[in-house]
Amino acid sequence: MALHETRTIQLKNGDSIIMRPALVSEAEALLTAFLEILPTSPYILSTAESAARKTVETQMKWITDANEDPKGALIIAEHQGRIIGITNMVAFKDSKRSHRAGLGMSVHHDYRGQGLGEALLRRLIEVAQNIEGLSFLELNVMSANQPAFKLYEKLGFQQVGYLREAYRQPDGVFTDDISMSLDLRARPS
Template sequence: MSSIDSIIAIERFSEAHIEGITALYNDPAVARQVLQMPFQSTEVWRKRLAPDNERVVQLVALHQGQVIGNIGLEQISRIRRSHCANIGMGVAQAWQGQGLGSRLLATVLDLADNWMNVQRVELTVYADNQAAIGLYRKFGFETEGLLRQYAVRDGALVDTLAMARLRHGPKAD
């Protein structure tokens, strides 16, 4: 067990975490690296919590009861894409580079692989976010394409990478 494992708890996102999630994504350093809008209300997060859908898993990482990270996994509901899921995550700036992202990602990939039978996990990441890209590659994600001028950040249109991890690798012809 690594040192981070002994001081960090991972729990399912619940009503008790709404204030912490709101604060996490309202931090300008975090909002800058994800597709969430800054200055969101707690009501926005309460609505995201509301659906009781086993295809959606939202987890939080806690240090001494404070939300320091979040990851979401959403299995696609369309029948022909039900083998796929999307992920999105955010880690508090003070905890970046300390293994928290790895722990969150490993947790949802275990759920995807061993409980949900997901074969393909997809994500988008800003093309200049080398730390996140490195993390995703460490877990087997590969770049599938460049999405030009995908999102607004700091008043400019910026590129993202489309990445995916195939559980059983590409199918041979």
């Protein structure tokens, strides 16, 4: 990750939140955070079941890889010693697509609607804009996930693709996929 600073932000409810890169020593806390967040996040690919199969070792490797990757980042949001938000990005490794990085993000349900998702994403964009050779930040969002879609739109991501019935939920209901992209070069830093 290019920038390592810690940032403190104030949520709408006054909570003071720290945003910073994750530490390898926080692998277990990160896993706990995912296990807490996933049951209320039906529109992300990981499920509580798939997260339960992850180990502290796999999380340690994930954090190490992100921190050592010059075109990657893993940023956590911390409140009173607890991880309550996560965002990350990873660039394609092949040379023809290495100017494009995909992102993921999630906020603990107790902290949603307070401006944390927006603050995390703004920070990730700022980090991405300072990485040489990175031109696009991209993501896929389920069409039913309006909070996320609206957030990405608000921060300037444009819809670049649409795939019908790309996802099937456990109850059998299909959801479409929206591809979105942010041109990092076009955005004022």
